[in-house]
Amino acid sequence: MTVQELPGAAAYRPAPPPEWKPRTDPAPLLPDAEPYRVLGTDTADGFAPELLRRLYAELVRGRRYNAQATALTKQGRLAVYPSSTGQEACEVAAALVLEERDWLFPSYRDTLACVARGLDPAEALTLLRGDWHTGYDPRERRIAPLSTPLATQLPHAVGLAHAARLKGDDVVALAMVGDGGTSEGDFHEALNFAAVWQAPVVFLVQNNGFAISVPLAKQTAAPSLAHKAVGYGIPGRLVDGNDAPAVHQVLSEAVARARRGGGPTLVEAVTYRIEAHTNADDATRYRGDGEVAAWREHDPVQLLERELTGRGLLDEEGVRETAEQAETMAARLRDRMNADPELDPMELFRHVYTEPTPQLLEQAAQLRAELDAEEDPR
Amino acid sequence: MTVQELPGAAAYRPAPPPEWKPRTDPAPLLPDAEPYRVLGTDTADGFAPELLRRLYAELVRGRRYNAQATALTKQGRLAVYPSSTGQEACEVAAALVLEERDWLFPSYRDTLACVARGLDPAEALTLLRGDWHTGYDPRERRIAPLSTPLATQLPHAVGLAHAARLKGDDVVALAMVGDGGTSEGDFHEALNFAAVWQAPVVFLVQNNGFAISVPLAKQTAAPSLAHKAVGYGIPGRLVDGNDAPAVHQVLSEAVARARRGGGPTLVEAVTYRIEAHTNADDATRYRGDGEVAAWREHDPVQLLERELTGRGLLDEEGVRETAEQAETMAARLRDRMNADPELDPMELFRHVYTEPTPQLLEQAAQLRAELDAEEDPR
Amino acid sequence: MSPASTAPTASTEAATAAPRRPAKPATMAQALQRAMRDAMAEDPAVHVLGEDVGTLGGVFRVTDGLAKEFGEDRCTDTPLAEAGILGTAVGMAMYGLRPVVEMQFDAFAYPAFEQLLSHVAKMRNRTRGTMPLPLVVRVPYGGGIGGVEHHSDSSEAYYMATPGLQVVTPATVEDAYGLLRAAIASDDPVVFLEPKRLYWSKADWSPEAPAAVAPIGRAVVRRTGRSATLITYGPSLPVCLEAAEAAEAEGWDLEVVDLRSLVPFDDETVCASVRRTGRAVVVHESSGFGGPGGEIAARVTERCFHHLEAPVLRVAGFDIPYPPPMLERHHLPGVDRVLDAVARLQWEAGS
Amino acid sequence: MSPASTAPTASTEAATAAPRRPAKPATMAQALQRAMRDAMAEDPAVHVLGEDVGTLGGVFRVTDGLAKEFGEDRCTDTPLAEAGILGTAVGMAMYGLRPVVEMQFDAFAYPAFEQLLSHVAKMRNRTRGTMPLPLVVRVPYGGGIGGVEHHSDSSEAYYMATPGLQVVTPATVEDAYGLLRAAIASDDPVVFLEPKRLYWSKADWSPEAPAAVAPIGRAVVRRTGRSATLITYGPSLPVCLEAAEAAEAEGWDLEVVDLRSLVPFDDETVCASVRRTGRAVVVHESSGFGGPGGEIAARVTERCFHHLEAPVLRVAGFDIPYPPPMLERHHLPGVDRVLDAVARLQWEAGS
Numbered sequence A, B: 001m002t003v004q005e006l007p008g009a010a011a012y013r014p015a016p017p018p019e020w021k022p023r024t025d026p027a028p029l030l031p032d033a034e035p036y037r038v039l040g041t042d043t044a045d046g047f048a049p050e051l052l053r054r055l056y057a058e059l060v061r062g063r064r065y066n067a068q069a070t071a072l073t074k075q076g077r078l079a080v081y082p083s084s085t086g087q088e089a090c091e092v093a094a095a096l097v098l099e100e101r102d103w104l105f106p107s108y109r110d111t112l113a114c115v116a117r118g119l120d121p122a123e124a125l126t127l128l129r130g131d132w133h134t135g136y137d138p139r140e141r142r143i144a145p146l147s148t149p150l151a152t153q154l155p156h157a158v159g160l161a162h163a164a165r166l167k168g169d170d171v172v173a174l175a176m177v178g179d180g181g182t183s184e185g186d187f188h189e190a191l192n193f194a195a196v197w198q199a200p201v202v203f204l205v206q207n208n209g210f211a212i213s214v215p216l217a218k219q220t221a222a223p224s225l226a227h228k229a230v231g232y233g234i235p236g237r238l239v240d241g242n243d244a245p246a247v248h249q250v251l252s253e254a255v256a257r258a259r260r261g262g263g264p265t266l267v268e269a270v271t272y273r274i275e276a277h278t279n280a281d282d283a284t285r286y287r288g289d290g291e292v293a294a295w296r297e298h299d300p301v302q303l304l305e306r307e308l309t310g311r312g313l314l315d316e317e318g319v320r321e322t323a324e325q326a327e328t329m330a331a332r333l334r335d336r337m338n339a340d341p342e343l344d345p346m347e348l349f350r351h352v353y354t355e356p357t358p359q360l361l362e363q364a365a366q367l368r369a370e371l372d373a374e375e376d377p378r
Numbered sequence C, D: 001m002s003p004a005s006t007a008p009t010a011s012t013e014a015a016t017a018a019p020r021r022p023a024k025p026a027t028m029a030q031a032l033q034r035a036m037r038d039a040m041a042e043d044p045a046v047h048v049l050g051e052d053v054g055t056l057g058g059v060f061r062v063t064d065g066l067a068k069e070f071g072e073d074r075c076t077d078t079p080l081a082e083a084g085i086l087g088t089a090v091g092m093a094m095y096g097l098r099p100v101v102e103m104q105f106d107a108f109a110y111p112a113f114e115q116l117l118s119h120v121a122k123m124r125n126r127t128r129g130t131m132p133l134p135l136v137v138r139v140p141y142g143g144g145i146g147g148v149e150h151h152s153d154s155s156e157a158y159y160m161a162t163p164g165l166q167v168v169t170p171a172t173v174e175d176a177y178g179l180l181r182a183a184i185a186s187d188d189p190v191v192f193l194e195p196k197r198l199y200w201s202k203a204d205w206s207p208e209a210p211a212a213v214a215p216i217g218r219a220v221v222r223r224t225g226r227s228a229t230l231i232t233y234g235p236s237l238p239v240c241l242e243a244a245e246a247a248e249a250e251g252w253d254l255e256v257v258d259l260r261s262l263v264p265f266d267d268e269t270v271c272a273s274v275r276r277t278g279r280a281v282v283v284h285e286s287s288g289f290g291g292p293g294g295e296i297a298a299r300v301t302e303r304c305f306h307h308l309e310a311p312v313l314r315v316a317g318f319d320i321p322y323p324p325p326m327l328e329r330h331h332l333p334g335v336d337r338v339l340d341a342v343a344r345l346q347w348e349a350g351s
C-alpha cells in the first residue's frame, strides 16, 4: 500500500469551496464526555476473572516495585527514581495489552511498564542507578530506551510502526507520554505523522495532574487532552487511569484497531502522581495534602482489590499470597541492587561508533594509561 | 491578572475521577461543517458598500502587485517571489481587520498583507530583492519580519500579544501561516501557549492546498485544519478564503473576541495557490491544469467584482478606475525596483550586536582594506 | 579563590548608596536568584519564564521566591515546550519586555535551537538594528552532579558558533550576580551558561552591596603565575585552581585565566597572559573535538605564535556522549589530567 | 580538478562486473541521485523521506525519479515537520530500515536538532551497541546561490561538536556518489553535507561504473605542492584550487587537501601534508569563530608544532549572520582572501 492509497488519504484536497467537504466526520473522533470506567459498574461482569486477577497481581507487584526503588534511592543505590505510585493501572495495562512482537515506547517514568512487559527488574533500573544509560537490548523484548527528553519517543514509535507495516509485519507500537509532554512539538508532529501514514500506533497519555510542579491548568486549556485527537483526524479516548480493567479495555481496543489497519488512537488516562516528581522533588511546595488524600481514596490497587473481593474472586489468602510474591520480587531486587555493578571505564569508548575513530582510540589509550597509573602508582 | 486568574485556567486540574468534568464544552469550539461564505448569499446585504468597495480595490491592487513582483523576478530584479495570486482575499482581509496599534506576523508569502497594511510596496520587497533581510522597521507599522522558517513566527505573535496584555495595552496580534506550517511543532506550541495564557491573538491558516508540491492529503488527516482548535480549547473557524467579505467578517469577529479578552481563535481559510510555489518551482510536476482551472473559476477578485456589479455597487467606470490605480502603483513599484539599491558592504558588521565585538572590528577592517584595494588596485 | 581581578573596581551607584553590610556565605544559586530579583525590582520590563520557575522556584531553586514577590505574571510557569518558551519570549522582547528564560537542563534547550539560531541570534541584524532583542537564556550546563542521561551536556560549542549571541558563564558567586545583571541589562541576546555543579559553591558575598563586575567580554586572571597559562571557564575553574596549587610542588607556577565570556572573546587578556608565560593549556568539560578549546587554542596560536614554547594543549571531555553517573569522573577533566597536559608542554625541548 | 587521490583504486564488485561505459558529464546532483537510486535498488531497507522528495523530486531535484522507480513508500513526501521527519526516521531505523532523510535547507534542520543530538547521535552508545542507527541526514549547506535569509547557513560546527555522528561532505561529483553510498552503507548515523553551490558542478563521470572512493574518514590531496597546505572541504575546494593556480604566479606552490570527512577526522593525511610544507591555511565558508577551522588549526598545531614556520591561519566567513544575496560575495572566502592569508604565512621571518 502506498501512502497515496492509505484509507482516506486521497480525499482531503479541498475541492473548490462550492463542493468543499470535510475529510472525515469529526463526531466519532471526539472522546466521551466522561472518563470510561469499569470498576463498580456492570461492565466489570464481562471481564474474565483471570484477567482481573492478573491485573491485580501486577498492580500489587508494581506498587511494591515502586516502593522498593524509592527505598533504594534513599539508600543511595539509585541516582534518582521517578515513581509511578498511583499510576500502576496505566503502567500495567500498557504492558499487558501488547503481544510479544509489539513494541513499547516508555517515557522516563515508565520503568514499571517495562517490568510488567517482562524486562528484568534490575536491568530496568540501570539508567536510574547510573551504571549505564539503557540497561537492556531494546530488541530483545521490544522495549525502546526509557526516554528522558519528553515526547521525543513518540515519533520513534510512529516510525517503527510505519516501518513494520511497510514490511508487512503485524506489529503495533504503544507509546507513553505524560500530560506535560503533550505540550511539546514532538507530540504534535508524531500524532500528525501517525495519522497521515495511518501507522499502527497507540498513544497513551498519563494525565497525572502535574508536570513536576506545573498543574494541568497551566499546561492546557483543552476540554480534555483526548480532544487533541480530532485535530489529527484520529479517535480520542478518555479513561479513568486508576481503573485497571478500564484502561486495559480501552488500550486493547486501540491496539486491535491499529492492528487491523484502522490507524492510531490517542488515549488519555486520568490519574494522579501520588509521590513527589522524583526523590529530589518537594511536592509540598506546589500541592496540598488534601488533594493527595482525595486521590488516595481512588487508589488503583484498592479499587481493583475491592472489586475482586466483592465479587468473590479474591480472598484474604489470595491477597496475602499476592503480597508475598511481590515481597519476594522486592527482596530479590534489593539484593541485586545492593551489589555494586561491574564497571569498565573503557566501555565509554566502545559504543560511540561501530569502529572507534582514530581520535577515540587515542583517548582510550590515554584513559587506559591513567587507570593503570591509578592502580599501580609508581 | 495573573496566569492563575485567567478565565477558566483554574478549573482543569481533574478532580478525582468520580467528579471529573471537562474544562469547557467542546461543542462551541468546533468549526461549522462548511466554510463560511458571504458572496452570493443574503448575508452580503449586511455589509457596508464602502467596506466591499475597499476590499475590491485592495484585491485588484494586490493582484497587480503579485503580477508586478513576478515580472520583476523574471527580469532578475528580485531573487525570488512567492506569489499570493489567488489568495488576495486572505492577504487583504488580514491587513484590514487590524487597528494601527495591532501587530501583524506575516509568513514568507504574505508580502501583500504587509502592503495592504500600509507598508511601502518597495520596502516590502527588500528580503526578496536581496539587498537586506527585513526591509523595514517592524515597530513603525507593527509588522514583524516576514518569516521564512515556517511557523516560527506564531510563538512570537503569542508572546507579543501576551506582553501587550500584561502591560494593559489594547493590542491584538494576527499571525499568518500556511497549511504546511500547521504540521510544525511551533504551530502546536504557539496555539497551546496562546490558549493557556488567553493571549489576544488570531491565527490565520491559509490552506492553499499545497506545501510546495505536497498536497494537503499528505499533510494532515484532520476533518479540517480548523478542527485543531478544540485540542487547545479555543474556537476553530472555517471560511471560504476566496470570499473577501467572509474572511473579513470571520477575522473581525476573532479580533474583536481577542480584544475583549476572549482569547485566541484559529481560522482556516480555504483557498488555492494559483501560481507555482515560487518562480523557481515547476508546478506541473505535481498538479494538473484542471485543478488550477477549477479554482480560477472561484477567483477572489472576480467573485467580489461579480457581487459588486450585480448589486450595482460598481460599474464599468469603477472597474476601470480601480485597475488604473493599481496600474499606477505597479508602474511606481517597477520604477523603484529597477533602480539598483544602494549597498554598503560594511553594513554587514553594523547590526550584529549593539556594539561590534573586537573580533568584528578586526573583520570589518579586513573587508574595508579589501574594498579599498578593489577600488584602488595598486 | 582570591582573584587578582582585572575588573574595574568602581562600584555601581546602587552599591555605593547602600551601607556595606558584612558579606556572608552565599551560594552561586542564591547570587543568581538575587540578580534576577534585583533586576526585576529595578525594571518592570524584566520577566522570568520557564518550566517550574514559579511556584516551585525552579528545579535548582534559582528562581525561588520571584513569583511570590513579583507575581506570576512576572515569573511564569509555562507549558512544557522549550521552543514555545523561547519563541514567546522573542515576542515579549519585541514588545519591549526583557525576558529571562530558564531552560531546565542543557539538553532540553535543544528543542529551542531553531528559535535561538534563526530568530534570537538574527533579529537585530535582519532588521538593521531597529528591532534589538534583549533576552537572556539561562542554561544550567555541564556535569559532575550524578545526573542521568541528557542531564549533563555541555553545549557551549553550539552557542559559540552562532553569531549574534553573547555567551557568558560565571565561575564564582560574585560573577554569577554581576554577569547575570549585565546579561539582563544587555540589549543583545545572551546565552547565560550556569555551571550546575557550582550552584552550591559558596563564597563570602553581600547581596546588599555586591561588588561590581567587569562588563561582559572581559576575562580575568584568577591566579598569576609565570610558567604556563591555564585558560578555562565555568565548572573547570576550580579544577584549574586546584591544579595550579598542586603544580607548585612540581615547580610550575601556573597562571589561571577565567574567560567568563566566550562571546565576545577577550583576546587581549588571554594573549597577554600567554605571551608572558609562553605556554598554555585550555581546560573545559565539553567534548574536545569541535569544542570551545579548538577555537581558543587556534586564536591564541594565531596571535602568540612566536611566544609559544609548545603548542597550546587542550584538556577536555572525551569525544563521547556524556557518560552515566557512575563513570562521569573518568570523563571530566580533573587535576591529574590538567597536570599531565602541563607536563607535556615541552619543558626540556624549547622550540 | 584532477585529484591526486590517496584513495585505494580497487573498484567495488558491482563496478567490476558492469562493462565500463565512457564517462559523460554529470552534475553533483545527478551523482547524488544515482547514489540513492543504486542503494535503493541493492537494498530494500533503504528508504528516502523528506519534504517534497517524492513527486517533485526535491527542490534541488536530487531525489528526482526515486518515487517513480521505487514507489512512494520508498521515497516519501512527509508532512512539513523536520523533527517529525528525523524522529520517525529514528523509529524506522530501529526497525531495521536504513532511512535517508533530506532536510530542505541547512537552517531547516534546526527544528530536528533535539532528535539529532539527543537520540540519533546517542542511540548506539546508550544501548551498549545493541541498537545501531544506520541513518543518513542529507543537508544542503552553504551559500553562494543567492538564497534569501535562512537559505545559506553553514552549520557543520554544530554537527562536528556532537559525538556519535559522522560528518561527511563531498566536493566532487565522484565523491558525491562514493561518499553517499558509503554513508548509506554505514551502520552509524551520518550527517551528509551537500554544498548547494556545487549541485550543478560537472565532471566526467560514469554512473554505470563509478570509480571507487575511499571509505569515510579519509582526506585526499587534491593538488600537491611544497610551499604551504590549504586545508578545506566542500564548497571551498574549488576556491582553493583556483587560489593554488593563481598562487603559482607569486611563486607559491600550494598543496590542497580536501577533508571530505569532518568526523572522523583524517589527522594522518592532513598532518603529513603540513609536515611537508610547514605552513597551512584552513579555508571554509562557515563563520570563523567557533567554526570548524578552530578545531582543525588547533589539532594540526598540536601535532605539527615544530614543523610549522608560521601559525596555521584561517580564512572563513565573517562572524555575522549569513548576508543577503547582494552582499554575500563579500562574506564568502574568495581567491583573493585565500591568497592574502598565504601571504601572511611569514615567508620572510622563519621561526
Ligand SMILES: Cc1ncc(C[n+]2csc(CCOP(=O)(O)OP(=O)(O)O)c2C)c(N)n1
Binding pocket: A109, A148, A149, A150, A177, A178, A179, A180, A181, A182, A208, A210, A211, A212, A273, A277, C051, C080, C104, C108, C111
Ligand atoms: C524536553 C524536556 N524538557 C524538560 C524536561 C525536564 N522534565 C523532566 S520530567 C518533567 C515533567 C514531565 O511532566 P509530564 O510529562 O506530565 O510527566 P510526569 O512527570 O507527570 O510523568 C520535566 C519538565 C525533560 N525531561 N525533557
Ligand SMILES: Cc1ncc(C[n+]2csc(CCOP(=O)(O)OP(=O)(O)O)c2C)c(N)n1
Binding pocket: B109, B148, B149, B150, B177, B178, B179, B180, B181, B182, B208, B210, B211, B212, B273, B277, D051, D080, D104, D108, D111
Ligand atoms: C522550517 C522550515 N522548513 C522548510 C522550509 C522550506 N519551505 C519553504 S515554503 C515551504 C512550503 C510551505 O507550505 P505552506 O505552509 O502550506 O505555505 P505556502 O507555501 O502554501 O504559502 C517549505 C517546505 C521552511 N521555509 N521552513
Ligand SMILES: [Mg+2]
Binding pocket: A178, A179, A180, A206, A207, A208, A209, A210, A211, A212
Ligand atoms: Mg504529568
Ligand SMILES: [Mg+2]
Binding pocket: B178, B179, B180, B206, B207, B208, B209, B210, B211, B212
Ligand atoms: Mg500551502
